[in-house]
Amino acid sequence: MAHWDGIEAFVEVVRLGTFAAAARRLNVSNSHVSRQVALLEQELGLPLLYRTTRQIHLTDAGERYYARCRELLDGFREAEFDLQSLQERPHGVLKLGCATTFGERFIAPLVNDFLRLHPQLEMRLYLTNRQVDVIDEGYDVVVRMGTLQDSSLVARRLCERREFVVASPSYFQGVSQPHSVAELSQHRCLIGTRDQWRFDIDGLHREVRVSGPWHANSGLALLDAALKGLGLAQLPDYYVMPYLARGELVDVLTAFQCRDAGVWAVMPHHRQHAAKVRQFVDYLVDNLPGLLEQACDGNPA
Template sequence: MSQWEGISEFVSAAELESFTSAANQLSTSVAQVSRRIARLEAHLGVKLFVRTTRRVALTEAGQVYYHHCKQLVSGLEAANSALTEMQSAVKGKIRLTAPVYFGENELAPLLTDFAEQHSDLQLDIVLTNRQLDIIEGGFDLAIRLGNLSDSNLIAKKLGTRQMHVCASPQYLAQYGQPHSLAELSYHQCLVGSQPYWRFSEKGAHRQIRVDGRFRCNSGHFLAMAAKRGIGIAQLPDVYVHQDLESGDLVELLLPFREKEEGIWALYPQKSFLPYKTKMLLDHLVEGLKGR
């Protein structure tokens, strides 16, 4: 038999001095309580109770055993309570990684709001454009942008972002505006971490290799260069939406614009998602909805 079998029934009967009261407390039958205590006594090779017609009383061995078992049951109850509290309160620590610019400009206000709402929560945030190993780095969440590679991680969509091909009015006045994907080869393209741009043509996904005299892995740098009239850039809306609204940048090749990409939260596969993490994910979804 299991070492734990009959312990709860024994402790309850010892405290209430009644198998019937113990059965009521544990929401089970008197027969089940009696059977499990009898099996426990047989397993231990001692009598734990003296039974009378009116009540049950602990034997000397039963009193010694109760003293120790009470601590075990109390510890188990405390452990269960701790898990229940964890699942109903946002407390503890969440370790998160995200791209630098997106983290600084989109996530920062959402994360600080969440931290202010939950004073018992500790946030450990690592902003980097490198895709860190979530398991090895001990992260609870990783925010990723765009298309995801296959992995054993769980992915939750937080929102979407749109890619824009754009240039300044002064660049277009000097070099003209491309109207087809082929015309990009005649223009100065501001190249990011990948040497190609993504488009949609007649419903099909296309990748066009681009080139130019400026190459940088910083979207902020490329957006600034585009505003200065140095070339054409393809960047997510987080970098350029204000400049497009103000007219400092002009969107190009709209008929070839690809569909919106996902903003994702990745987390390790677990049997259950901690309450604090679930609440943070819900907060990010709601916050990014209006971006």
């Protein structure tokens, strides 16, 4: 029977793409991972990986072996977490990631409320606009917004989130409102952390690259620029709804509004059943929609 350490090293190398990433995930040296995979191949009598200076590729035997071993390893980890979940009180350290502004405004207050209920839990909250690697960086939960890309992560929808393309009435005194996504090229677009805006076009999610003279990595700065007539901006509902209600902003391109831009909790498959993860995500599902609704109504969150 192949050594368990070798199977775990092999699966993590394939899952993460490099020996170095697998070594970090397993908290061992690169040479240890390489040695374990080599011993596994020797014991099986077949090569599992093709190695180059830049990439690794599975052999035909490696593809078949990885599919079975990944299920085995994930099942083993799920069994461990199932036993832990028998202890209904969340315990240990929960590592959580979220985008900066959304995290500061909505997630951090809920984290603090949850810790008041479970003081035995330790929280590590990381706020960053960088797209973190959930598995490689050891996160238990990451809150993401928008339309999710396909991945091996488990995702749970926390609440709705709509994005509006808006401008002030003063901006439209000099230009006509756009009626198609293609017309955005004729407008001054105010750009936040991303220069690709999300739309639904002909029933498909599309990302459309926009350009303009104004860039900032702050949603509040983007909102202020739109209110002062500097151009068009795409912003989520909790920023713009009070201003739309008062007529201080006008929304356009509503026919192309992305219908699947929710707020999600994503987590590794083998961690979703841990008590600390399950109960914290449940808490977000129960409480986050209310905070966002208050913000959309113009009340402090």
